[in-house]
Amino acid sequence: DAAMDAAACIGCGACVAACPNGAAQLFTAAKYSHLSLLPQGQPERWTRAIGMVDEMERWFGSCTNFGECETACPKEISIDFIALLNRDYIKAQFKNRRLSGQSS
Secondary structure, three states: HHHHHHHHHHOOHHHHHHOOOEEEEEEEEHHHHHHHHOHHHHHHHHHHHHHHHHHHHHHHHHHOOOOOOHHHHHOOOOOHHHHHHHHHHHHHHHHHHHOOOOOO
């Protein structure tokens, strides 16, 4: 199951070291996905997406989908989790805009 695949991340940093941009996107996506794919992770899903991505972008480089992170990962975490995180991040931004009364 996808949540358990994401939970395999051991936080070793091999993905960040292998990335030409020094991005922590695979690590962040694995941690985010593990929590967000479980039923008990649903209540905070959208705020978690915004918080984790904003904090990651504050300290690390941007992901440009080279895929070096996936190759370097000793637990073979798929970059598909990055797509899930990006999707949820965009959804969360729109949800927050609607809640705050902003229009598109």
